[in-house]
Each structure stands twice: as structure tokens, then as C-alpha cells.
Amino acid sequence: MDFASLLNKYFDEAAEEQGFTSERINLAGYPIEFCFAGDRWKDLTRALIHGPASLAAKPGLRVMVWDGDQRPPRNHVLKAYLFAMTNWLFDYVGPRGQLLDIQTPGFEALYVPGPGILYAVDLKSNIAFCWKRDSSPLPYWEVVSPFRPLLHCWFRAQGLQFVHAAAVGTPDGGLLLTGKGGSGKSSTALSCLNSSLQYLGDDFCMVEQQDGAYSAFGLYATAKLEGPEDLARFPFMAQKVWNADREPGHKAAFFLQDHFPESFIDHFPLKGILLPVVTGQRDTYVAACSGSRAFSALAPSTMSHLPASAADDFRFLSELSRALPAYELRLGTDIAQIPLVLNDLLSLGREAAATK
Amino acid sequence: MEELCFRVNTPEVLYENFDDELVAIHLETGTYHSLFGAAADAFVLLAEEATVPELAEALSRKYAAGAEQISAALVDFIAQLQKEHLIAVVETRKARGPLQIPGTETGVPFVPPSVAAYHELQGLFLLDPIHEVGEQGWPQMREADENGKPEGV
Numbered sequence: 315m316d317f318a319s320l321l322n323k324y325f326d327e328a329a330e331e332q333g334f335t336s337e338r339i340n341l342a343g344y345p346i347e348f349c350f351a352g353d354r355w356k357d358l359t360r361a362l363i364h365g366p367a368s369l370a371a372k373p374g375l376r377v378m379v380w381d382g383d384q385r386p387p388r389n390h391v392l393k394a395y396l397f398a399m400t401n402w403l404f405d406y407v408g409p410r411g412q413l414l415d416i417q418t419p420g421f422e423a424l425y426v427p428g429p430g431i432l433y434a435v436d437l438k439s440n441i442a443f444c445w446k447r448d449s450s451p452l453p454y455w456e457v458v459s460p461f462r463p464l465l466h467c468w469f470r471a472q473g474l475q476f477v478h479a480a481a482v483g484t485p486d487g488g489l490l491l492t493g494k495g496g497s498g499k500s501s502t503a504l505s506c507l508n509s510s511l512q513y514l515g516d517d518f519c520m521v522e523q524q525d526g527a528y529s530a531f532g533l534y535a536t537a538k539l540e541g542p543e544d545l546a547r548f549p550f551m552a553q554k555v556w557n558a559d560r561e562p563g564h565k566a567a568f569f570l571q572d573h574f575p576e577s578f579i580d581h582f583p584l585k586g587i588l589l590p591v592v593t594g595q596r597d598t599y600v601a602a603c604s605g606s607r608a609f610s611a612l613a614p615s616t617m618s619h620l621p622a623s624a625a626d627d628f629r630f631l632s633e634l635s636r637a638l639p640a641y642e643l644r645l646g647t648d649i650a651q652i653p654l655v656l657n658d659l660l661s662l663g664r665e666a667a668a669t670k
Numbered sequence: 671m672e673e674l675c676f677r678v679n680t681p682e683v684l685y686e687n688f689d690d691e692l693v694a695i696h697l698e699t700g701t702y703h704s705l706f707g708a709a710a711d712a713f714v715l716l717a718e719e720a721t722v723p724e725l726a727e728a729l730s731r732k733y734a735a736g737a738e739q740i741s742a743a744l745v746d747f748i749a750q751l752q753k754e755h756l757i758a759v760v761e762t763r764k765a766r767g768p769l770q771i772p773g774t775e776t777g778v779p780f781v782p783p784s785v786a787a788y789h790e791l792q793g794l795f796l797l798d799p800i801h802e803v804g805e806q807g808w809p810q811m812r813e814a815d816e817n818g819k820p821e822g823v
Contacts, residue, residue, distance in 0.1 A: 409698050409796050427797060494790075606688035613686075614695055614702040618794035625684055628695065632686040 315389075317416050317423065318436045321443045324387035325351055325378040332384060341465070342474055342520055342531035342581065343368025344375065351380035354449060358460040360569060363515075363532040365580035375468050377442045377461065383449035396432075400447055403427055410621040422467040424621050429456050435467040442468060454557050458536040458567045459518055465533070466620045474520040474531060475630040476623075478616040479587075481514035481530045482506040482653075487660050488514060488530055488582040490521075491590055491643070492612045498590030498645045500537055502652055504548055509653035511660075512579035513570065518619075521584065521634060528584040528634060535571035535578060547649055585660055587612065587635065588643040598646040598655045608640035673721035675760040676748065678713065683756050687714055696755055700795025702788050703754060708733055708740070709747060709783030711771050719760050720769055722748060728769040735780035743782035750785050 315323075332352030337359050339346055345367065350356045358379070386393045399406040399413070403425070408414055413423040416434070423434040430447035442464045446452075452460075466476045479492040480503035488511075491499045503516050516537035519530050539545055545552055545566060554573050555566045571578060587608040588600070613631040617623040641659070645652065678685070685694035692710035694703045705713050711732065712725050720728075726741035733740065751757040 403797075407797065409700075411797050604688065604690055606691035606693060609686060609688065610691070610693050610702075610704065613693065614788070614791055617695060617697075618700065618791040624697070625681065628684040628686065636688070 317392075318421065318434065318439070318441065318443070320387070320389050320392040321434060321445065322378070322441070323389060324392060324445070325349070325380055325443065327388055328352070328380040328384065332380075340365045340367045341533065342469070342522070343370075344372045344469075344472065346465075347374060347376045349376060349378050351378075352384070354381065355379050355444075355446070358452075358457070361458050361460055361534050361536045363535045363571065363578065363580055365532065373440055373472070375440050375442055377444060377464065379444045381446040381449050396447075399425065400430065412621070422622050424463060426463065426621070429453060431456075433461075433464040433467075435464055437468065437471045440468070454560065454564055454567050455538075458538060458556075458569075459534050462518065462619070463621055467622050469520055470622075470626060474522045475627060475634070476518055476533075476616065476620055477521050477530075477612060477631070477634075478518060478619050479612065480516050481519045481532075481582075481584075482511045482656060483514065483530075483579065483582045483585070483660060484510070484512060485579065485582055487585040488512075488579075489585060489656060489660065490519075490530065490587045490612075490638075492587060492608070492615065493589050493591075494611075494615055496540060497611075498592050498643075500539055501544060501547065501649075502588075502590050502643065502645065502656075504537060504539070504551065505649045505652040506656065507570075507574055507577050508550070509657070511653050511657060512582075513574070513577045514579050514582065516570075521630075523630075523633070523637075526637070528637060529581055530584050531581045532578065535569065537568045537570055538565040539568075540565055584638060587638050587640045588656075589640065590643045590645050593644045593646060595644075596646050596648050598648070598651045599644050600641040600655060600659055601644065603640050603642045605635045605640055607642075608638070609635035673723060675719055675721050675763050676716055676751075676757045677719045677760045678717045679756055679758045680717075685713065685717075694756060697795070699755055700789075700792035701754060702791065703756065704786040704788075705783070707778075707781050707783070708743075709785060712744065712747065712783055713751075713756075715769050715771065716751075716757055718766055718769060719763060724769055728771055729780075732771050732773075732775055732778055733780035734777045740780065743780075747783040747785070754785060754787050756785070 328351035335356055336349045348359055407425055411424040416423040420437045425432050429452050432445045435442040479490040480499040481488055481490050482503050491502050500516050514532045519533050522529050554568050557567050589611045682698045683696050692705040692713055708729055715725055722741055722744050726737040729740050730737040
């Protein structure tokens, strides 16, 4: 019996004892069925964008979600492996969490020790597994962007690339906002919530290339803000914080689809890559920058968040950075200007936006 | 003494060469790097395997400096690349033609090559790049219950 079959059987055992529920949602038009043993983790789908189904037939993914709190697997081989792997982690995993004895071409498997989650994706059968070692609560960053390693592996095989970027725009075109944490991605995206621009994502989204044109697809309907200063800039968000009793240093998290359903868009053609830079000046404006700068902002940051990322991801991000125009978005303190500048960039082009 | 031959440390190292900058990532150290000008050209040549004199000879055809001057500048550069694990020594050389930098540019001002290394994403890239190891080793076994079952399994 292979590892996927052993995990499948373990999930069935858990579901038999704790009950089975499932939820089907569409991400980028692909049907994803989340199956839960028990009801402890079923709210995790709340963070995902619930998009429309695709008119074209697309393959689906089935994701089994459960934890090891109630019982170990009946199979002694799997039980011994999970025992050993979770206790003597570094004998079993690579530097990025890859399960060295388990991964094979077409079967991605990794372990994230912080929350204690094993992710596995069988690309041949389109079945994935998300097993949490215990029932302890997930940290907020896992709650607002759940199943990330697993969805990254599967969507990459479907030709959709995860990017660490926010995205805003209209059905006619949108922009990726990329950069390290604290660069202003979230603030820029949130500044568009009450504007003519729509919101596709705050932290991660997916990009597809077809016939040389790139499109972005929404993934998570959530947002995070760093600290009190950020919250003060967006007073309309203050009452919408999900983790109001968060620990010091943790970001404030929001489930935006609950509060701004009309502001969301699930996909748009991409027109450019923006690198936000906080200037401290009043006005916001854009300035062209090189593709290599966009790549340096996009690739290391994206790949650092995705433990299964490899040469394919690197190449896609390089092609994306070469294909789209890149700009520095020099962010001013007058938040109301930001969506106007982005709108000008999208509708009038760079020269017009730069001279406003 | 035979000159050491070096190669880019693939598959752990990925790189992309743009017109103005070469960007490299080492997947197992979680470090990314920027290389400009002669440094980017030298790195691309290293992908084909090269000794320092071979690199200097190829670079001297594009840059306005003699092979000797370039060779001297490459010693530090090669040491930097080795320190960052971006290159490795080649044990058995493969057959290849003469090294050539793409393009026809000549007389380009020579700036000694160097590599900028960015380590700030290591904590995200790797599970635990730095961890404390106590007397019992790490990670320590979780407490088992009366049936020998560790927490969570």
C-alpha cells in the first residue's frame, strides 16, 4: 500500500469515528472539494475566495482534512512513520520540510513543524491530504491563508502560479503589488476597497499565462494589517478585526468577503507589477522600474513562503517579470490618492499617471 | 599546479540573467543574490564550468582591462561565491568549446565583480536555520502517554 492509500485509509477511519462533512468551492474556476473528519477544521474554507464555476470542464481536487488528536492510524507502518517523523523531524525532512523518503515525481509531501501539519498532494489522482498532528489552534497566518503549500503544488500542475502579491483592478485589467512584508502591499490593496477598483487579494494570488497574456486569480478573501498605525489609517476596518485579542506583534486579520462582498473580483487580465515604497511624502505617484527589480521583489519573497517551490516557479516568475511593465509605487500619506493613481495607470497609461 | 575549475551549484542554485542584473537563489540556504556587470557575465560563464584564467580571458574580450587585472579581481569574487555556496569545484571536467560572453560589446569599463547577498528571508525559506541543541538532542521526543503514544499520534 502506498503512502497516499495509507493516508486515505487513515482519513476514512477518522471520518468514521468523528463524522464526515464536505464543502465544494471553486478556485480560479477549478472545483475543489474539502472533506473533513469531524468539524474542527471546517471553518478553514472561510478564508478562500468562493468563485464561480468555470464554463469549461476542469479537473477537480479532493482535499482530506483531519487531525491526529483523537486516534492514531490503525496501520502500524503509517503510525510508526508519523511517530518517528514528527519526533525526529530532521532525520526525515529536507531543509524546507520535504518528506525525503516519501516524495516521488507526481507526489509532493512536506511537513510544517510550527502548526504541525503534514501536506501531501497526489497529482495523478488529484487527491490531497492535510493532516494536523494535534488539535491545537492554528496560528492566525494559517487561518487567513490555509492549505497554501498544498494548493500551490496542485495549481502549479494546472498551470497556475502562486505569487506573493496583492492585486487590485477591474474586469478590464489589474495590477500585482509585490514586495516584502511591510512594503505597503496590504495598505495599498485596502485603500482600494471603497473605490472604483476591485480587490482580488492581499497576500497571495495566482497567475496564469495563456497565449502570452497573463491573468490573476483570487485565492484568499482575507487581509492583514501590521500594527496600530496601519489600523489608524483605515478607521473603517477597526470593528472588523477577526483576532481582536491577538498577541503583541501579531497582525490584525480580516475576513473581507464577509464585510465587502461587492468589492471582490475573482480574476482579471494583468497590466503591470507594482513595487510599493513608503515615502512619507503626501503624494503618491508611479515611476517605471526594471523587470529585474520586479523579479527581485517577486521571486525570493514568493518562493520563501512556498516550501515546494522550485525551478518551475522561478522560471514562471522570471517570464512574468519580463513580460509585464514594472513600476515603483511611491506611496504617499494621503490614502485617498492611491486608488486614483492606480486607476490612472490602468486607464491612461504610465505617462499620464506619472504626471498627475 | 592545476587550476581549480568551478561550476554553478545546481540544482540548489537557481538564477535568471536580466539585461541589467543577474538574480540567484540558493534553495537550501534561503539566500538570494544580485550580480551586476562583469559579475553577472562571470556567473553565466561559470554555468559552463570555468577556471579563473578562462574566465579572465573571456571577460577581457568584453571589458576594458587585461586578463591579468581581471584575474586578480576574480580571486575575491570566486571566494565570495564559494562562501555563499553558489559555486562548487568541478571534479571531472566536461568537454566544451571556448568560453564566450553572448553579444559583441567590447571596451566596457571594468568594475571588479562582487555579489550582494540577502539573508533576510532565510527564516521563511528554511524550517529552522538556527536552532538550539540541548544535551538530549533536538528535536526532543514528545512525552508519551501510558500506552506509548506521543501526543497527536
